[in-house]
Amino acid sequence: MPKRSSSQRVSASGRKRNTREDSDSEEEDFEDEDLASRQMLMRKHGQKFDDDDDDDLEDEEDSSEDDLDDVDDDEAAAEAAALARIRRKQTTHDDDEEDDEDDDDEELGNNNNTLQQKPQYDVHALHSKLESIAWGNVPWNEHLSVVANLDHSRQGGPALLSNKPSTAAEPEDLDDVNDDAQRELSFYSQAHDAVMRALTHMQKEGQRWQRPSDYFAEMVKSDEHMAKIQRRLLEEKKQADESEERKKQRALKRYSKQVQSEKLREKAREKKVNEESITKWRKERQRNGYSPLQSEADVDPEYIAMALKAKRQLQGKFGERLAASAAGKSKKRQARDDKHGFGGRKRLKKQNDRDSANDMSSYRPARFDQEWKRAGKVGNPKSASGSPKNPKMMKRPGKAKRAASRAKL
């Protein structure tokens, strides 16, 4: 980094001297009362920046009040605040490099932070550079630039709008710059404000800015690219619609389920009431000693109606009964399932469970003699099923008989 020359010193006394030395040709511009407001602003910046104590600052402002009548107070206050901030920064980090050159500069006394990076803000040089490149007071139409909160009407540019369309925060006042929505909104509103101002101004001046509807020319984005964008937008819209539809269907399903369960509950409640009414009726009859009904007129017709209804409900409707038995299957299906063994659990069918283990119905305790007796009747077809009437008959046959019977078999 090249070292700064002494002509760019930041010094109140040296400033004005250097200004004259640097820009002799522009001296009369500085002397002149009727400079462009921008230049006055610049000079004011320079002086404010250099002056150390506040009294001087105010004096300067007072003395140059005639020059600055066009700058409104808010703006001046904002500038002063911003510059004060910068000045605070600068006075806290000062560099010794320039002390060697200008010893009479008492504000730059901090020799301790020589190793610290030098914060640089050479306001005077910035202003002189700005003057050297600035176009000056050119018609607004040449640059079309709009600064927020600044009235350009003195330069023949757009004035401030009487009613600002947006209330979004200005970019400088954003709380959190990482909040995308807020940030983009503030940029948008700044640009929108500028556009409204500029277009209003152009309309007022009678300048044409709209392109005719039949004017076709090359655009910054090609037609293919725009078609791609359009396709993508349509796709996104379609997807959004579909997901919306799905969401609606889900909600509808949930609702209908609720309705169905409510219906069932209502049915159950009614059934219970009916059952209760029947028991009540029965008890009534019991209390009356089962007196035979003489005629239908003796019975409360309400009871009869209720009883009939309850009976129907207990049995269920014909179709319901059928459906319950078939578990929602057709008769044919049921038959086929039975035949081919479809449905039901296949595994662990033969495994014991509590009921089957406790089931003693098929248990016959072993009684040798009885078994034996029964076995002895094998050869006698007449008494095969009956129990032996004569115990003597059960005597074991002799050897020859046994052999004969074996031979018969």
Added chain:
Amino acid sequence: MKATKRTRKQRDDGGDGGDDESHDVKRAARGDAAGKSAPASTAEPAPRFRNKEKVLVLCSRGVTYRFRHLMEDFVSLMPHCKKDSKLDTKKDLRGINDLADLKGCSSCCYFEVKKKRDLYLWIAKSPHGPSAKFHVSNVHTMEEMKLVGNHLRGSRPILSFSRSFEELPHLQVLKEMFTHVFGVPRGHHKMKPFVDHVTSFSVADGCVWMRNYQITEPLTAKAGSLDGTGLVEVGPRLSMNLIKVFSGSFGGSTLFANEVYVSPNAVRAEERKADAMRYENKVKDKAARKKHVASLPPEQGEFDSLF
């Protein structure tokens, strides 16, 4: 080359110009401003201001596709620019001034890419400066599908600046340079005489954020009514963190240095360091927690000793 350039310029200016022509115009414009109080009869009729800005746009070798697309977007926004081939050197950027001189450009936009990931943008007034160096981040190019706007190539943008650009000296310089670079000169042969987009520069969080919007009118708009005028973003969008402003073009003394700027290298190094310190931090945190808990014994309630 110099000679040919001069002859071309002379032809453009009708022969009376020369190298200092732009300065003459400036002085004339300033004289016009100063001469308001003077009697009009004595003042010479000032020559009409003519914006003859030309911008050299180029990038360094080693540019990545995204940054190259960003540069292409800049080119499509600036009909008054001259694109040059990639610059091979990374050392002496002052050579760009010669390139600009050859091309007859008065401003330069140089996209310097380092390590294939960090983009630095130089905006310079050639050949006498000043120049500004930015670190560019949050880049979205026009290619992106979410930016659905479109506008004429070569139409003149409205340049919108946030209020800081009039308040702070270094931002004033930036504003002037942005106006020169991004403003399309009136009467340029590639310009289209309509206004259908706005390029906005906003200062937020110490960075300059650039956005480009198309100006849309409702289909049912009445003639002469601006109701319902809206904006649709076209792109590119980027945020530029100002690093330094130099007095010269690609060099010279530093007029402004951003003291809160941290280079992306430092950020990455810090991240790596933090990652390396993970175990140490964990142990430290544990010890600190222990100490903290020990220093705050639970309050003894009135009935705590009862049960």
